[in-house]
């Protein structure tokens with residue numbers, strides 16, 4: 421069997437990343453230059469700052485990745501880069517770099533959907549694991565990131581049937597907004613998780629939007645309930661119990677995500693569940709899914725949950741072997757659905 425090595429490039433938001441994947445699963449090297457410190461003072465990602473920083477980091481991160489993998493350009497078979505969705509100014513930096521390399525080195529270029537990338541993080545063999553088997557189809561994929569929350573049924577590679585999605589805020593967005601309400605630093609997900617460690621998850625009974633009879637999600641009511649509770653306590657001159665609120669909020673999000681995903685997994689009789697995207701780094705969410713015991717579940721290790729290029733390279737590999745090569749004159753798609 422011929423080996424295929426894909427160089428992945430990711431720059432859709434605030435991480436500049438490159439990675440090399442061999443045959444879809446074997447991670448040879450992965451580098452991520454994060455801009456979190458840069459954006460912290462703005463309380464969120466500042467698009468112009470992000471794209472400027474990507475411009476500075478993109479070539480060094482690619483060079484570093486090849487060095488780490490002990491590879492030269494001759495060892496690379498194709499370039500896969502995130503085409504969307506994401507911030508336009510950030511996407512173009514990575515995507516244009518990919519186009520330039522593809523042209524100069526005469527390599528095939530593959531445009532990868534960032535959401536598809538997150539799902540394919542479950543196909544990347546974790547560096548420490550020696551007993552890795554990729555997910556078996558049909559798969560129920562729960563994608564929970566900063567911009568998206570959706571349930572996709574996958575009956576085969578590159579085959580997505582979107583069953584439902586959030587009608588308002590994404591799960592990660594809810595974490596980020598509620599963190600801000602509680603005065604916790606950006607990014608909100610890790611801050612809430614940390615605050616929740618010393619909190620009581622049953623202290624507040626925040627609402628769970630069940631949206632019975634469908635597979636959609638809604639998190640704006642939960643966010644509003646947190647806001648209302650804070651306001652009432654402030655009016656009453658009470659101290660805000662940040663840890664208890666963080667824990668109760670987190671519990672509500674995890675409850676809704678787990679319940680709906682399990683119901684969909686049963687309904688569509690899948691073999692496995694995949695949980696991916698930045699929010700899948702959440703400890704409470706991970707233990708809820710690994711503890712359910714009904715379906716085998718793939719949740720990538722933390723360094724593959726948040727934005728990275730290994731997942732882009734893996735998705736790129738499956739596109740490559742299925743003949744999905746793109747032309748060099750295509751453009752980024754900031755609102756590209758999966």
Ligand code: KG4
Nearest residue numbers: 565566567592609610698699701702726727
């Ligand atoms: O997938 P990602 O890195 O970027 C997007 O594609 O959006 O996801 C970022 C989101 C942010 O909203 C962040 O707060 C959330 O993932 N996140 C977490 C955790 N780590 C990151 N949410 C909850 N718990 C975490 N530990």
Ligand code: ZN
Nearest residue numbers: 565698726727
């Ligand atoms: Zn992402």
